[in-house]
Amino acid sequence: MVHDNNGRGGARLLQFKVPGLPDVAMAVTLQEVLEVTDLSAVARVPFAPPFLTGVVEWRGRVVTVVDMADLLCKDALQRPYRAAGAYYLVAKVPVGDRLDALAWSIVSGASMLSAPSQAPQADLPHEFLPQGIYAAVTLSETPVALLNLTGIVAHLKSAAG
Amino acid sequence: MPDYPSTLHYLPIEVSGQLFAIPMLEVAAIRQLGRGDAPVVSMGQEARQPAIPIVDLQSLFFGVSLSDIEEPAYVIVISIPAFACAVLVDGVRPARLAEPADQLAMPLTLTNERYPFRGVLRTPEGLVLIIDSRLLIEELRRIKPDLIVEKAHGSR
Numbered sequence: 001m002v003h004d005n006n007g008r009g010g011a012r013l014l015q016f017k018v019p020g021l022p023d024v025a026m027a028v029t030l031q032e033v034l035e036v037t038d039l040s041a042v043a044r045v046p047f048a049p050p051f052l053t054g055v056v057e058w059r060g061r062v063v064t065v066v067d068m069a070d071l072l073c074k075d076a077l078q079r080p081y082r083a084a085g086a087y088y089l090v091a092k093v094p095v096g097d098r099l100d101a102l103a104w105s106i107v108s109g110a111s112m113l114s115a116p117s118q119a120p121q122a123d124l125p126h127e128f129l130p131q132g133i134y135a136a137v138t139l140s141e142t143p144v145a146l147l148n149l150t151g152i153v154a155h156l157k158s159a160a161g
Numbered sequence: 162m163p164d165y166p167s168t169l170h171y172l173p174i175e176v177s178g179q180l181f182a183i184p185m186l187e188v189a190a191i192r193q194l195g196r197g198d199a200p201v202v203s204m205g206q207e208a209r210q211p212a213i214p215i216v217d218l219q220s221l222f223f224g225v226s227l228s229d230i231e232e233p234a235y236v237i238v239i240s241i242p243a244f245a246c247a248v249l250v251d252g253v254r255p256a257r258l259a260e261p262a263d264q265l266a267m268p269l270t271l272t273n274e275r276y277p278f279r280g281v282l283r284t285p286e287g288l289v290l291i292i293d294s295r296l297l298i299e300e301l302r303r304i305k306p307d308l309i310v311e312k313a314h315g316s317r
Contacts, residue, residue, distance in 0.1 A: 043288040044179055046222035047275055047300075055268065055281065057288055062281045064270040093270070100269035153270055160273040 010117045015144060016110035019085045020069030020076035023125050025144045027115075032149060034090040034101055036110060039065070049159040056103065058090055064156070068104040071152065072132045072145075093149045095157075102149065102156075115139055131155055169259040171282070173289065174237060175252030177219045180289045182282055185256055187294045189240035193233055194249065202236050202247045211310045213238065213247040216301060221248075241294050246301050246309045259284070264291075274299070 013027040014036075035058075042054035042065050051070035055062050065088070069076035085105025093102045115137070122136045122143030131151030136143055171182040172191075192202055194215070201212040215236050219225050235253045239246050263283040267276070277296035282289040301308040 041287050043281075043290065044223070045271060045276060045278070045290065047277075048271075055271070055288060055290075057265070057281075057283060060265075062265045062268050062288065064268045095269040095272075098269055102270060156270055157273065160271075160275040 011115050013113055013115050013139075013144075013146075014089070014110055015113055015139070015142075016089060016106040018068045019082040019105055019107060020067070020078075021073060021126070022077070022107075024073075025142050026068070026147055027113075027139075027144050028089075028091055028147050028149065030112065032091045032093075034092050035059075036087050036089050036106070039063075039088045039090075039103060047160070049156075052156065052159075056088075058101065058103065061101070063090060063101045063103050065103045065105075066152075066156065068147075071155065072129045073126045075126055091149060093153045095153055100153075102153065113139060129155060167261055169264055169282070169291075170256060171259060171291065172237070172256050173254040173284075174218075174235075174250040175254070176250050177223050177225060178251075180254075180284070180286055182259075182289050182291045183237060183239060183294065184291065187239050187241055188237060189245060190236075190238035191253060192236045192238070194236050195234075202238060211312075213245055213310045214308050215247045215249050216308055218248040218250050221301075221304075239292075239294050239297065240312070241298060243312055244298050244309050245312055246298050248297075257284075 012030040014030055014033050015025050015027045017025055039056045042056045044054045051067045053065040053067050056065050086108035087106055088103045089106050090101050090103045092099050119137035119139055122138040124136045124143055124145055132148055134146040134148045136145050170185040172185055172188050173180050173182055200215045202215055203212055235250050237248050237250060259282045265281045267278055267280055274296055277293045277300055278290040279293035280291045282291060298309050
């Protein structure tokens with residue numbers, strides 16, 4: 001079941017693909033999307049897990065950049081076989097009782113779509129980090145992984161050790 | 162936000178092609194290291210100063226070990242109340258000032274003591290992480306207590 005923030009059935013989603021997982025569509029709710037944009041050079045962060053690309057400045061603040069394919073899926077395509085990302089998706093994420101932003105590269109072709117309140121379950125072609133995905137559903141005949149950004153942040157924080 | 166109320170005087174260091182910042186208040190000494198030099202440095206010029214093992218910051222930060230010291234290489238003695246350590250870096254640039262507007266907070270997703278950085282600077286070269294010397298020294302102590310030196314009472 002996909003809901004919008006009023007608890008009604010149905011939600012507006014941004015569907016996209018990420019470098020390293022060309023055969024998987026993912027989505028977040030539009031409310032979670034802050035911007036899809038180009039970002040400046042990413043600064044590496046020592047001691048970070050491999051899926052944490054670094055940090056970048058976005059609208060006057062520092063934002064963590066992750067490699068979503070490496071974060072979610074062990075058998076993501078390895079470099080140099082990946083397509084280059086076209087843009088970065090900057091999303092708002094809860095960290096405790098506060099909000100932060102998280103960015104990741106997406107390939108071109110992102111689209112907005114409306115998800116019905118009841119969408120049939122879908123099988124994904126890879127095994128994903130369980131806490132990183134709310135569910136896999138079929139939207140417009142395409143299996144789509146609905147990202148759980150809260151779970152992703154929890155994984156990010158726990159991976160720091 | 163970094164707990165500096167105003168302008169930050171910092172030392173830019175180069176590690177594996179990336180710049181980092183050490184607050185100048187915490188820089189006790191800068192030494193140039195040559196091939197064949199012992200991997201220790203003393204706190205100061207006086208005799209009986211403790212020798213501090215030199216930690217290769219490139220190896221610590223990025224897991225890339227130097228098979229040999231490439232010249233020039235520099236050792237920064239970092240000193241906080243009670244403790245000191247010495248780190249080997251690829252390069253050192255002239256000290257700079259960072260205005261408050263260019264001092265940015267670490268993102269909440271990276272606010273964790275495992276990341277020894279207290280903030281980020283906006284510079285012409287891009288973002289530069291400010292080393293949190295206390296957390297760095299704690300990390301070194303966690304790796305191996307001998308990597309840090311407990312300072313004598315009253316010494317800087």
